[in-house]
Amino acid sequence: MDINLHIGAHRNATTTFQQFLKRNQSTLRHAGVDVWTPDRTRNGLFSGLIERPEDVTEQIERRGQRSCGVIAIKLELAVRAGRNQVLIAEENMIGSTRNNLRQGRLYPLPDERLVRFRPAFGKSVRRIGLSIRCYDTFWASSLAYGIVQGFRLPTADDLDRYVTQPRRWRHVVADIAAVFPDAEIIIWPFERFAGQPETQLALLAGNLDLPVPLTGARDWINPSLRCDKLRTILALRGEGTALDLTEKAGRWMPFDDVQRMALRAQYSVDLDWLRRGADGLARFVDAVPQAMAASPDLKLRYDMDGTDKANRGGLVPYALSEGGREFGTQKLLV
Numbered sequence: 001m002d003i004n005l006h007i008g009a010h011r012n013a014t015t016t017f018q019q020f021l022k023r024n025q026s027t028l029r030h031a032g033v034d035v036w037t038p039d040r041t042r043n044g045l046f047s048g049l050i051e052r053p054e055d056v057t058e059q060i061e062r063r064g065q066r067s068c069g070v071i072a073i074k075l076e077l078a079v080r081a082g083r084n085q086v087l088i089a090e091e092n093m094i095g096s097t098r099n100n101l102r103q104g105r106l107y108p109l110p111d112e113r114l115v116r117f118r119p120a121f122g123k124s125v126r127r128i129g130l131s132i133r134c135y136d137t138f139w140a141s142s143l144a145y146g147i148v149q150g151f152r153l154p155t156a157d158d159l160d161r162y163v164t165q166p167r168r169w170r171h172v173v174a175d176i177a178a179v180f181p182d183a184e185i186i187i188w189p190f191e192r193f194a195g196q197p198e199t200q201l202a203l204l205a206g207n208l209d210l211p212v213p214l215t216g217a218r219d220w221i222n223p224s225l226r227c228d229k230l231r232t233i234l235a236l237r238g239e240g241t242a243l244d245l246t247e248k249a250g251r252w253m254p255f256d257d258v259q260r261m262a263l264r265a266q267y268s269v270d271l272d273w274l275r276r277g278a279d280g281l282a283r284f285v286d287a288v289p290q291a292m293a294a295s296p297d298l299k300l301r302y303d304m305d306g307t308d309k310a311n312r313g314g315l316v317p318y319a320l321s322e323g324g325r326e327f328g329t330q331k332l333l334v
Contacts, residue, residue: 001079001086002126004204005183007114007176008091009107010100011141012131013194015222018089020197023216031208032084041090045070049120050092052099053112064116071120085126087205093117094172101146104158106167111175118179125183128176129204132169132270133190135162135263136255144224144252147233154254163259169270170278177281185282187274192286199288227252 008014018037021028025035036045048063056064078086094110133141139162143154154162169187176185186203193199198217202208225233227250255263274284 001075001084001124003075003121003124004085004087004127004129005093005125006087006089006091006129006200006204007093009094009131009133009138009172010091010097011138011145011224012133012190013197014089014091014131016194016220017197017200019219019221020214020216021087021089021201023219024214027210027212027214028087028205028208029083030211032082033205033208034078034081034083034086036086036088036090038090038092041088042092045074046090046093049116050090050113053109065119068117068120071117075120075124085205087201094176097142097145098149101142101151104161105165106169107172107175108167109175110172111179114176114179123182125180127184127186127204128180129186129188129200130173130176131188131190131193131200134267136253136260136267138190139263140251140253140255141224143254144230147230148225153234153239159254159259163255163262168266170273173274173278173282186285187278187282188285189271196288203285224251226250 006014006017021035022037022039025037028035042050045067047067048060048065049067051060051064075086094113095107099108100106143151147153173185173187188200188203195218198214201214230252253260271284271286273279274282275286278284
């Protein structure tokens with residue numbers, strides 16, 4: 001049995017993808033895919049495994065070893081139930097948004113986090129999926145999430161630290177490959193696939209013989225709050241109008257033009273590295289493969305405003321991060 005991992009990254013429409021999987025878990029189970037989403041992994045299954053490396057004590061290590069044993073049993077039960085693959089969608093396996101913000105680094109030590117899962121998975125990990133995002137919008141979305149979680153507004157020094165921090169997506173990819181050298185690592189850009197969870201599923205699980213169409217592909221879950229709601233939160237915390245922006249309800253962008261230019265240049269270097277083959281470590285997908293777009297196995301039913309509307313002619317392209325696309329009353333932009 002194959003194990004396929006979707007490990008984020010955070011603020012890359014991961015919750016949208018996880019909820020899509022959860023909504024269709026019965027259909028996927030009939031197609032031979034067992035789905036593990038955070039409602040399962042964070043309910044004790046990964047106890048002692050999702051920890052900061054510096055916080056791991058002897059007690060936590062013992063708890064993690066027990067969890068590895070439980071995971072192995074669950075995987076064996078999936079095999080006996082006739083599943084040919086398990087798809088695990090858990091972005092906290094490589095870190096957390098909180099830790100990124102506290103340390104001012106892009107996923108420090110993901111290899112030390114992932115290696116703790118290797119005893120449970122063995123050599124069965126076949127594919128690992130990771131969505132990446134341009135640094136200006138990634139850090140802006142992370143900071144907006146942080147404010148909701150109680151973090152203070154970033155200072156000018158904080159913002160400079162996010163711009164100058166040394167970690168890049170290519171470093172994260174290399175760390176993942178070091179832990180699972182035999183797995184195929186698939187990277188895709190948020191700007192292209194955030195609104196296409198069905199495409200992400202096909203990249204990870206392959207073409208599936210689905211008994212019925214999948215639903216909820218155009219849901220929009222856990223977007224970062226816009227400026228008006230962030231202002232409300234700050235006001236309730238007694239920080240008044242600390243969020244000084246020209247747009248009352250637009251997306252918050254704390255970085256200035258020079259910082260954004262630097263962050264986008266860093267992202268461009270990563271994309272160039274990925275397109276040139278990523279040193280053989282990963283496969284980069286920045287367009288829907290033609291065979292996948294034409295696949296009769298990828299059946300979808302879009303539920304919008306209570307109306308069932310079919311669109312079997314191809315995948316709907318996701319709008320770039322500066323724009324938006326609406327289906328009914330839903331805006332596909334995170």
